[in-house]
Amino acid sequence: MLAKNEKTERHVLSVLVDNEPGVLGRVVGLFSGRGYNIESLTVSETEHNKHVSRITIVTSGTPSIIDQIEAQLGRLVPIHKVVDLTNSGPMVERELALVKVAGKGEARAKALQVSKDWSARVADETSESYVFELTGESSKIDQFIVLLLPLGLIEVSRTGIAAISRGAEGM
Structure with a gap:
């Protein structure tokens, strides 16, 4: 149930991960297992010599839900970094x-x-x-x-x- 002052907002999350089998499945599983919706999802290797990929996720939720998503993504292995581009500036x-x-x-x-x-x-x-x-x-x-x-x-x-x-x- 939403708090009276919390509105659902669209957020763009950027996630740096090791480029290895099963990582995307774990990320998507986190969303589906907790009932979060993914509105858009793109993935591509960005640093070939380091085998690092970037996952860009568009999702919606209250600020507290977005904070939960960020924290839960950050605990998944092998995720290196999670950035909420919506909150980090232009x-x-x-x-x-x-x-x-x-x-x-x-x-x-x-x-x-x-x-x-x-x-x-x-x-x-x-x-x-x-x-x-x-x-x-x-x-x-x-x-x-x-x-x-x-x-x-x-x-x-x-x-x-x-x-x-x-x-x-x-x-």
Whole structure:
């Protein structure tokens, strides 16, 4: 039950881990076992010679829930560091989407014009479809998708966000 003054907030967590089998499963298991939701999840090796990966997790919760998540993640082995990018200062976050639109004639021309207006790249083209590539904030991608819905939107594939703090300091 939420305290009266606690509101649910969206947070972006960055987690440095050893790149080894089972680590992602343990992280996801922590969330599912405690009933926490993962809204977005991206993982990639960031330091190949050190075998270190970065997991970026978007989740929501009250401040006390977010604190619990951070503390519980920090106790998992082999996690090196957990940073709440939302609370640590300004950050840059981006997402990549591939958006497939099918159509002919005027709808096809309008879809291409929308892609140009939104600086989306044509990643693939056939005589009856386009696949557009768009990178930006999640809200920008959401708006782009809404515009393409009436123009023959078929399918969307999104990466989830990648995020990093601004400034000269690393994690």
